[in-house]
Amino acid sequence: MGLARLPLWWPGLGYRHGQACLLAGRAEIDAMQDASPRRPHNAQVVGDCGPWLVLAPGFGTTQAAWRHVVPRLRDRFRVLLFDPVGFAAEGAEHYDHARYGTLDAYAEDVERLLRVMGIERCCFIGHSLSGMTGLLLAERAPGLFDRLVLLASSACYLDKDGYSGGLGREGKEAFLDAIVQDYKAWIANLAPRMTARPPDDEKAREFADCLRAMRSDTAFSIALMVFQTDLRDRLHRLRVPCTILQTRNDAAVPLEAARFLHANLPGSVLEILDTEGHLPHLTAPDLVADALLRHLGTAGAG
Numbered sequence: 001m002g003l004a005r006l007p008l009w010w011p012g013l014g015y016r017h018g019q020a021c022l023l024a025g026r027a028e029i030d031a032m033q034d035a036s037p038r039r040p041h042n043a044q045v046v047g048d049c050g051p052w053l054v055l056a057p058g059f060g061t062t063q064a065a066w067r068h069v070v071p072r073l074r075d076r077f078r079v080l081l082f083d084p085v086g087f088a089a090e091g092a093e094h095y096d097h098a099r100y101g102t103l104d105a106y107a108e109d110v111e112r113l114l115r116v117m118g119i120e121r122c123c124f125i126g127h128s129l130s131g132m133t134g135l136l137l138a139e140r141a142p143g144l145f146d147r148l149v150l151l152a153s154s155a156c157y158l159d160k161d162g163y164s165g166g167l168g169r170e171g172k173e174a175f176l177d178a179i180v181q182d183y184k185a186w187i188a189n190l191a192p193r194m195t196a197r198p199p200d201d202e203k204a205r206e207f208a209d210c211l212r213a214m215r216s217d218t219a220f221s222i223a224l225m226v227f228q229t230d231l232r233d234r235l236h237r238l239r240v241p242c243t244i245l246q247t248r249n250d251a252a253v254p255l256e257a258a259r260f261l262h263a264n265l266p267g268s269v270l271e272i273l274d275t276e277g278h279l280p281h282l283t284a285p286d287l288v289a290d291a292l293l294r295h296l297g298t299a300g301a302g
Contacts, residue, residue: 041082047074054080058128062088068285086218107136125149138240148242154257156230164256183216193251196277203283235264242268243295249276
């Protein structure tokens with residue numbers, strides 16, 4: 001078994017050991033990667049006319065989180081749905097801890113997927129971490145995008161230098177250690193917080209089920225990458241129109257972080273959605289669909 005398939009931690013050793021394993025060396029990409037990116041990403045297209053929309057799920061979710069939004073979009077757009085590598089149980093064997101140690105690998109995956117699908121222009125809607133994936137790719141290949149929509153996204157999820165990202169150093173360490181020490185308990189705690197719903201609520205249970213389908217070592221590795229990502233000093237480079245959609249109360253993204261995006265993304269538009277939680281496309285899909293249709297307007301012909 002190569003380094004790429006080794007877990008980043010062993011139970012009881014804590015997240016610092018996992019971080020050391022991640023930095024131990026760069027492995028070759030797993031030979032199981034298919035020549036076409038459609039298979040590891042479970043890519044599918046809904047709708048057969050109109051401009052392209054790409055819906056990218058955030059950490060802890062899969063493309064299924066968009067299922068109540070898609071019916072509102074499919075008559076006006078061609079919608080590409082996919083799962084970033086490691087996010088879904090299907091295709092989990094393609095996850096490479098070393099390669100996906102930075103967000104750049106996810107941006108490369110999306111670019112390759114768009115090229116293979118023949119998508120020359122699109123509007124990219126990224127939830128949470130995937131919003132920053134879109135931002136990285138738009139910086140590198142702005143011609144691919146008519147518009148970016150960042151849903152509950154943040155340039156940095158940690159408090160730094162007077163910036164409010166959501167978690168301090170101790171909070172980050174506690175978050176990562178909780179994944180290692182008791183993954184089921186971590187999920188039981190996180191799901192109601194992120195959905196802003198009681199633990200027995202249908203939406204909280206759905207998010208918990210999605211987390212349970214993810215390998216615990218993969219969840220740890222992706223969470224560590226999230227906390228290491230800081231794109232604040234790159235926001236000014238964006239030359240693609242951008243809409244920021246943020247709920248009024250989000251346990252993962254403070255309003256200050258959304259306002260920071262707005263202040264530093266040239267020409268961006270910020271809309272505060274009248275709902276709570278980090279997953280409004282799951283918990284308030286009509287609200288999100290209404291906002292998308294408003295801001296996408298007459299997108300390019302794709």
